[in-house]
Structure formats: structure tokens, C-alpha cells
Amino acid sequence: MAITRYATARWEGDLKAGAGRLETPRSGVLAGTRYGFNTRFGDENGTNPEELIAAAHAGCFAMALSAQLSEAGHPPSFVESRADVELSMDGGPHVTGVKLSVRGEAPGVSADEFRRHAETAKANCPISKLLASVPISLDVRDA
Template sequence: MKRHASATWWGGIKEGRGEITTQSGTMEDTPYSFATRFEGEKGTNPEELIGAAHAGCYSMALSGILARAGTPATRIDTRADVTLEKVEAGFAITGVHLSTRLEVPGADAADLEQAAREAKEGCPVSKALDVEITLDVTVVQ
């Protein structure tokens, strides 16, 4: 399986602008710019998209692990905070922090935390990122 997305950029880095489009059409000509990336202007940015991909992938991986263990989740809410920092050679994504909230009736909290750690290591987006990935787990009974 292969999926694709594309980006077009016009102009210089600070005054320019771009658009991102995904194969599915969910994002079509979605704007991004220096201001949406670094100055909080409305619009998307690469780090936000990586965070969305990671949160979605992680939640699906955890759902699969829990279902195979016989304790399917009622709900999994995951947030991925992607850190972009200035480094010697420009900027770099230096880490991702996952915060997940689990509703899994009848499951043991320790088992859920172990499954959450397993999903963090096993989800394909985690495997693709060469950065530190940290995790907080909240279990809702």
C-alpha cells in the first residue's frame, strides 16, 4: 500500500505561501505558510500534520492490541504534541509526546498501561520517527 500527499509553495520563506493536498481529498489546497507554522496564524503546518498522523496511528495500534487481548476499548483519545526546535543546522523535530485517555470497561489499569507502551513502540508512525517519543496514559473507569 502507498499513500500520497502533495505540497505546492509560492514565493520566499517568510512572505510565501503554500497549499497541501491529500490523496483522499480530505485536505484539498489547504493553506500553510511561515505564519501558520511559526506565528500561530490560522492554517496548518507540517508539525501539526505529523501530530495528527501519529495520534491517529497510535490510537489504531492501541485499539488492535486491546481487541486482541479481549478487552476492546470503548474510546481512545490521543493527543500528539510535536516539538520543533532551532538546532545548529536550522530547525528539527526533536520529540513527540503522546497523551492518551482510555475507556476500557473491566480492564486492569496496569495491563492498559502496558498495552499503551506496546502501541507507542509498534505503531508505524512511531517507527518512522527518529525522535524521542514519550507517553502519558490516563485510564477512565
């Protein structure tokens, strides 16, 4: 059984002066969300593809780590993750890597055990697997 999720994008105009809107019709989370050249390469408000990838990776990783800890008999009190997607402009824009960082608390789990579970979650999270063409680092921080 497969689960399909989708989003739509509409772009109008050229790359620099144009603008786009993103939609996630099923959830409604993105409803006409603006994106454009200056939200991606500048500091204008709005989203961009790299930010959306970062959000997807942070969310997927946090869920995967929660599952790892729960399966080991230590459901976490919390897991907080961050994903930084790096976009290089050298030789044309391209993603060069992702930096994951996480902190959390799981009763009965040592810092070393937490780190091992985090590494396993990083390797097995579906979004990590999707992004396997770029290096993904992991920083595990104390709760």
C-alpha cells in the same frame, strides 16, 4: 503487498513571504489547505508539517492501541490520544521529540494492563517507528 498513500504540496515565493497549499487528492481531506511561514512559526491560521505529523501519530497510535486491546479480548469503549510534536529553533528548526498522551476505557482491563498495552502500541505503531529518530514519551491518563 504495499499500500501507498500520497499528498502533494505546492510552494510559491520565498520562505517568509511565500505560501503553500497542501492536497490529499484521494481522500480530499486536504484540498488547497494553506500553510506558510507564519502558520508554522507564528500564530496565523493554517496548518504546518508538525501539526500534520502530530495528527498522523495521534491517529495511528489510537488505532494501534485499539488493536492491542482487542487482540487481548478487551475491545475498548474509546481511546483518545494526543501527540505534541516539539519543534526546536536552537541551531535551526528541527523536531526534538513527540509527547503522546492517551486516555481510554476497555472493559475488564486494569490501569496497569492498559498502560502495558499503550506502551506496546507506542512501540509498534507505524508512525512511531517512522519517528524513531526522536524521543517519544507516553503519558497514560485515567479515563
